[in-house]
Amino acid sequence: MAYENNDKKMESVYSKRIKAGKRRTYFFDVRATRGNDYYLTITESRKRFNDGGYDRHKLFLYKEDFNKFCKALTEAVDYVKTELMPDFDFDAYNHEYTESAPVAEASGVEIELEVNEISVDEISGTNTASEEVDKW
16 A cells, blocks of 8 residues: 555555547556455546546445446446347447456356556556556
């Protein structure tokens, strides 16, 4: 954990970044509490047109909700894919991702996201993408 200037800025122990179009980026960061418990932060960062700054929205997901969250997300995505847009080619948007890997599995359905691998060894003593977001 890193504390700077009495700020409770928590360092990520694992991080994934997803570029989504020209203006949006999503950050998935696993963070540790003081008591060695873990939680996930999901941050959406959108570039503003008017001043070049960024809008950030952060969601905190705690371990007791991981399974419920994955199940609900999978059900909602499956509903859109099978009921609302069964003829749409969702794979057509995979071309901009150079490398992908499964990050969650619920009800036998894998969710694939762009991978920017950062090992725990690489994180210690270095700045992560999520720390850059926290500086905004």
